[in-house]
Amino acid sequence: MSANPTTTSRHDRSGRLRPEVAALRARPAADVVIIGGGINGLATFRDLALQGVDVVLVEQADFVSGASSASSHMIHGGIRYLENGEFRLVQESVQERNALIRIAPHYVKPLETTVPIFSTFSGILSAPLRFLTHRQGRPTERGAVLIKSGLTIYDAFSRDGGSVPRHRFHGRRRSLADLPALNPDLKYTATYYDASMHDPERLALDVLFDGLAAGSHARAVNHVAAVGLGADGVRVRDGLTGEDFAIAADVVVNASGPWTDLTNAGLGRPTTYMGGTKGSHIVLDHPELLAATGGREIFFEHEDGRIVLIYPLKGRVMVGTTDLEHDMREPAVCTDEEVDYFFELIAHVFPGIVVDRSQIVYRFSGVRPLPRHDDTQPGFVSRDYRIERAEVAERPGTMLLSLVGGKWTTFRALAEHLSDEVLGLLGRERLRSTAGLAIGGGAGFPTSDDARRVWVVSHADEVGRERAEVLLDRYGTRAAALLDEVDGVEDAALRHHAGYTRGEIGWLVRTERVAHLLDLVQRRTSIAFTGTLTAPLLEELADLVAAELGWDAERRDAEVREARRVLAERHGVAIAESSLVE
Numbered sequence: 001m002s003a004n005p006t007t008t009s010r011h012d013r014s015g016r017l018r019p020e021v022a023a024l025r026a027r028p029a030a031d032v033v034i035i036g037g038g039i040n041g042l043a044t045f046r047d048l049a050l051q052g053v054d055v056v057l058v059e060q061a062d063f064v065s066g067a068s069s070a071s072s073h074m075i076h077g078g079i080r081y082l083e084n085g086e087f088r089l090v091q092e093s094v095q096e097r098n099a100l101i102r103i104a105p106h107y108v109k110p111l112e113t114t115v116p117i118f119s120t121f122s123g124i125l126s127a128p129l130r131f132l133t134h135r136q137g138r139p140t141e142r143g144a145v146l147i148k149s150g151l152t153i154y155d156a157f158s159r160d161g162g163s164v165p166r167h168r169f170h171g172r173r174r175s176l177a178d179l180p181a182l183n184p185d186l187k188y189t190a191t192y193y194d195a196s197m198h199d200p201e202r203l204a205l206d207v208l209f210d211g212l213a214a215g216s217h218a219r220a221v222n223h224v225a226a227v228g229l230g231a232d233g234v235r236v237r238d239g240l241t242g243e244d245f246a247i248a249a250d251v252v253v254n255a256s257g258p259w260t261d262l263t264n265a266g267l268g269r270p271t272t273y274m275g276g277t278k279g280s281h282i283v284l285d286h287p288e289l290l291a292a293t294g295g296r297e298i299f300f301e302h303e304d305g306r307i308v309l310i311y312p313l314k315g316r317v318m319v320g321t322t323d324l325e326h327d328m329r330e331p332a333v334c335t336d337e338e339v340d341y342f343f344e345l346i347a348h349v350f351p352g353i354v355v356d357r358s359q360i361v362y363r364f365s366g367v368r369p370l371p372r373h374d375d376t377q378p379g380f381v382s383r384d385y386r387i388e389r390a391e392v393a394e395r396p397g398t399m400l401l402s403l404v405g406g407k408w409t410t411f412r413a414l415a416e417h418l419s420d421e422v423l424g425l426l427g428r429e430r431l432r433s434t435a436g437l438a439i440g441g442g443a444g445f446p447t448s449d450d451a452r453r454v455w456v457v458s459h460a461d462e463v464g465r466e467r468a469e470v471l472l473d474r475y476g477t478r479a480a481a482l483l484d485e486v487d488g489v490e491d492a493a494l495r496h497h498a499g500y501t502r503g504e505i506g507w508l509v510r511t512e513r514v515a516h517l518l519d520l521v522q523r524r525t526s527i528a529f530t531g532t533l534t535a536p537l538l539e540e541l542a543d544l545v546a547a548e549l550g551w552d553a554e555r556r557d558a559e560v561r562e563a564r565r566v567l568a569e570r571h572g573v574a575i576a577e578s579s580l581v582e
Contacts, residue, residue, distance in 0.1 A: 020221050020513070021238055025245055030056040030219070032422055033234045033249040035226040035263055038068035039204045040406045041255035042220075043415035046211035048422060049218035051431045056247055057211075058236050060225030062519045064204035067257045068408065069523060070332070070366020072281065072320050073313060074297075075100050075108050075409045076194035079154050089384045093409045094157040097195050098164070099435065100412070104442040106476030107203040110164045111196040113297045114179065116349060117188040120144045144169070144188045151192050164193035181292035181350050191296070198313060199474075200408065201523040205512060206440025206478070207411075223515050229267040231394045240515060251422050252392070254402040257369035258328055264402060273388060273404045275372035280334035280365040281320030282342055284355065285531055289317045292350050300349050308345040314530050316361065319346060326367050333570055334363035361531020363572040371404050385414055387421055399425050441476020462487050470499070482507050496537035497527065502544060509548040517542055517559040518566055528567060535575050538563060
């Protein structure tokens with residue numbers, strides 16, 4: 001399910017049936033159907049594909065277009081979960097964080113994180129009450145003693161050979177010497193390491209392609225929605241043609257994240273498992289704030305108990321996040337009130353830096369797939385996951401599994417757990433573990449300076465070293481496939497974005513299941529996120545996608561209008577219609 005569904009005409013005017021949909025219609029049966037192309041659905045698809053299971057994944061919008069694309073771009077152990085008593089989850093999260101640094105080094109890297117601290121003993125009395133009840137009275141900012149204790153426990157979970165350094169504490173003088181723009185009223189800073197995930201959409205796509213590469217028994221389609229479940233299996237609807245067909249399966253996995261209850265209702269099996277909360281972020285083009293972070297994430301708890309992170313990313317600064325109740329029947333949008341909240345917190349952490357709305361280049365909001373939590377405060381709802389089982393009466397022997405919860409950091413471990421449940425239902429044994437198995441462009445990725453130089457030199461003949469460096473950072477070792485395709489072919493840079501070439505855009509459209517212009521602008525590239533999308537660039541990209549997919553002028557123009565609408569309404573990116581033509 002997607003946070004940003006796009007509307008399309010009933011018929012695909014290109015006259016083409018997508019090859020992956022045609023293949024599915026030719027053999028509409030599988031052992032397992034997974035509903036939902038977020039990171040947990042994709043990781044489960046990959047895991048089952050590697051076990052040789054005949055598995056199909058359907059996603060109603062684009063892959064990784066919902067909650068998984070609206071994350072804080074972090075792979076983290078969840079230090080705050082210690083206060084909830086979720087020690088198992090913290091241990092698993094830290095272990096998976098460390099593992100992802102090794103198996104996905106092209107996208108997951110150690111992230112230095114600094115916490116400004118304004119008191120010594122605050123929170124000592126209230127923390128045990130929160131631990132015992134998970135209900136928060138008057139919010140209390142955590143002080144140095146409490147944070148020091150938490151980080152000491154946190155480090156203890158990370159004894160695996162030093163994937164990340166241990167934490168350090170500094171007093172006011174040293175803290176301001178390191179980060180002089182911080183609020184001078186602070187008393188201490190604590191600095192520890194988690195991990196950054198600078199391209200969550202691309203990491204998720206690598207997981208998908210790993211699954212597809214396992215063989216023809218693994219099939220996945222985007223823009224195909226699950227709309228029913230009955231005697232003939234899962235009924236799905238192609239979002240580009242409007243046509244329905246059924247896929248027979250022995251096990252159905254609902255991995256649609258915060259939409260799990262809505263998906264089950266659509267399948268005719270209403271549930272009340274979920275209670276997701278909205279988290280919003282803004283992306284700022286603000287060189288002064290970027291410099292003030294010193295390349296670190298600044299992680300701060302406000303006196304109201306909510307968290308703010310100020311995070312340097314792709315030459316921009318991302319600020320988040322909120323934790324608000326949300327109705328999944330409505331789109332999640334970052335509101336002006338949330339922006340005001342972010343600005344207030346930035347002013348508290350960096351009082352000498354002025355920020356205004358003109359510097360926001362992108363807004364985004366998603367809903368965490370949390371379980372129903374009734375009167376428990378959102379910040380104390382478990383981030384752990386569970387699996388709910390239900391029999392499908394109309395199809396004896398078929399089981400519906402619903403995934404409740406889950407987060408980015410633990411996607412590999414969660415998928416292994418969920419796959420084991422599926423394998424048990426199928427009466428099959430696990431053939432291999434995904435633990436330690438490189439993901440996508442992380443396979444053979446050069447992690448030392450010498451190895452990087454060797455890779456770049458060996459792939460730089462046609463495009464030059466600088467371009468080879470860019471592509472290695474963008475795609476990991478999967479860049480070699482792109483370089484092979486453009487080898488010997490004249491490949492000009494885009495007229496309106498020097499960072500991408502026409503050949504690269506064509507390769508993305510042909511090989512990465514692009515079906516809409518927004519798929520390319522928001523998820524195959526970082527163009528929208530970084531605020532580099534202009535009206536002429538949108539037109540240029542539309543021409544390239546139209547040429548690859550056989551769109552006529554009417555379909556191409558409709559895609560441009562839809563991209564403008566979604567970017568303006570959901571992400572605060574306004575591109576005036578009158579400026580689209582050069």
